[in-house]
Amino acid sequence: MNPKHTTHPLASLAAKVLQNPNASEVAKSLAGSALSQTDKSKETGKAMETLASNVLKSPKYSHETKELAGTVLVQSDKKR
DSSP states (O other): OOSOOOOHHHHHHHHHHHHOTTSOHHHHHHHHHHHHTTSTTOOBOHHHHHHHHHHHHOTTSOHHHHHHHHHHHHTBOTTO
């Protein structure tokens, strides 16, 4: 079980991203991952860790997308 989970403010951001028809596929993927982790029994998979890491390294993504990437990464498996 993962002791970390997505907080209410970030879950709200994720829901808004998923409802936004103009949001990128990357943002929607991160939002879906973040929302699935509102339950402490879930943690980030390796592919999503890689995506989130790449988003944080890139200047082309918005602040909101980077916020989602950050929350997804902090919930990753520390052993990887």
